[in-house]
Amino acid sequence: MEQQTKQICAMLLLGGMLAAFLPAAGQSEDPLSRYGIYAGSTHAHTIFTLSHGAQYDRKPGTKKILFVDSSTHVSTTINTTLKPGWEKYQGLPAMHYALAKDNGYDFYVTADHSQEAGFHPTSPLSAAWLATQEEADKATDSSFVALRGYEHSENDGPGGKGHINVINSATYINALEPGIDLAYFYRWLDTVSANGDGPVVATFNHPGARQYDDWSGREPGVTDVITMLEVINSNNHIHYAGFINALDRGWKVSPVCGNDNHGTEGIADNTSRTFVLAEKRTKSAILEAMKHRRTYASLEQNIRCAYTVNDEIMGSTLKPADTYQFDIEISDPDTGNPGDRITKVDIVKDGGQVVQTYTPAPGHSVRWKPVIRDAAAKYFFVRIWNAGGGDAPHADPKKPVAWLAPVWTGK
Structure with missing residues (x-):
């Protein structure tokens, strides 16, 4: 009898404990309780952005050379004066990911220009594309998520201008190749496959108030891929007018911060952050948070x-x-x-x-x-x-x- 009484008491106690953590009948779970808040950056350039960056000497009069590929019409401006020990200034993706992890980032996106030399010819087998993904995979663990993207950039029309980061796509395209205007890009983005876990997501980068053909060309499919917009770029440049105009034209975008560092020094120095509300600190969960627009951008790092x-x-x-x-x-x-x-x-x-x-x-x-x-x-x-x-x-x-x-x- 005594043993039976103890069992009943234990069951009542357990039931009371469970009741304290479960919603009462007719009540829903607090939505905020589902999510952790994780901080990172959605925009950074590594050594594969060869045309410009921290590896070059910026002294007045530094010589530059313009290269034009006659088959693809791709132009690249190369500053020919490299700093001593130049590799450490711009850094391979692995260096970026390691420094981001050491500086307390929960996630970090590298997004080099797809018109750069390492991405030629445009192919999912290009050297830079494969190397960045391999290093992102190696850097990702339970405390840090490394993400590979690319910047669809220098698209000078016709049909609108503006840079866009594409994150977690299986392949990429080059905005400078013939026929790849914004309309083409939006159609491609609506159909491109993801690279492994998580969806493909994209963000409007450092937008002007009337950029991207004054925010025209929006279709339902691409609206569900371009889910973010850089309200903060390069740590403290604010693009609020672009944010408002994009929203008023029907784009469903949430604010992010892309530090847009063209070198490793910005990883520690830059204090602005993209924050995501994600269920876990994993690649798929971070990307799902971005897809579902659970983000905010802040000049305050925590x-x-x-x-x-x-x-x-x-x-x-x-x-x-x-x-x-x-x-x-x-x-x-x-x-x-x-x-x-x-x-x-x-x-x-x-x-x-x-x-x-x-x-x-x-x-x-x-x-x-x-x-x-x-x-x-x-x-x-x-x-x-x-x-x-x-x-x-x-x-x-x-x-x-x-x-x-x-x-x-x-x-």
Whole structure:
């Protein structure tokens, strides 16, 4: 009898413990509890970007030579004065991945220009393409994800201009080869196969306000591949106008930071980051987070941000509604640094219009749950300020420090 009583008590205790961790009847799991927040960069160039970079002497009067391949019409400008020990300045992909891991990145994307010499002829068997993937595979482990991409760049028209990073594709194309305009590229991107685990994703790089043929040519297929846009490029260059115009033209893109370092020194020096909300720190999970637009870009290298709207995670397309319940969580672990205190939060909608602003008593942790009623908005996103303006050079507390993924209303 005593033994039976003990078993019943144990079962009751276990049931109580489980109840504490499981949602109550009729309640859904907290969407934020599913995800970890991982930091990295979506844009970097290795030694395979031969035409320019940190390996060359930038002194005035340095000689440059223009090479033109008559069969492909590919032109490459080569600065012929290399620094002593030049290999260490630009670095093979393996060096980039190792330094990124040593400097606390959770993921790191290399994306060399596909018109560079190592990618000729255009083929999935080109030396640079194979070498970068081999080194990415070797560098990836439980604490770090190395990703190979390429930059579709120097596409000078006709049909629009603009650089785009393609991440995790099985092959690549060259924007300078005849007939490869943006329309061709968008069709190709809609059909290209992934390289192993995870989807193919892409990001608009350092966009001008009216770039990419003024954001035209969008089709549903490519909209689900180009899911990101560089709001931050090269650590502190902001491309907010391009972000707003892309959203207003129907592109469903979330903010990222591509440090765009053409050399290894930027890996440690650059402090801005792309953050992703991913279920695990694996290649497939990081890429799935990018595909589903669960990203944000920040000039502050370790700020933690996430939000839901109507119980749907940032990056989502919501069910039809006219009332939107936001739940915004922001924190910074550097509680000893007054410059990292959160000072303002905006909710922004179509055309960059600020819908509502919250100015908390500055602190390192903020929770805000506003309700917005709007029958016409097509998207909302969140901007954040802190007291110091971030870790990047020329930090300005009068400007935003982070931009979070939108949610789309389906209207």
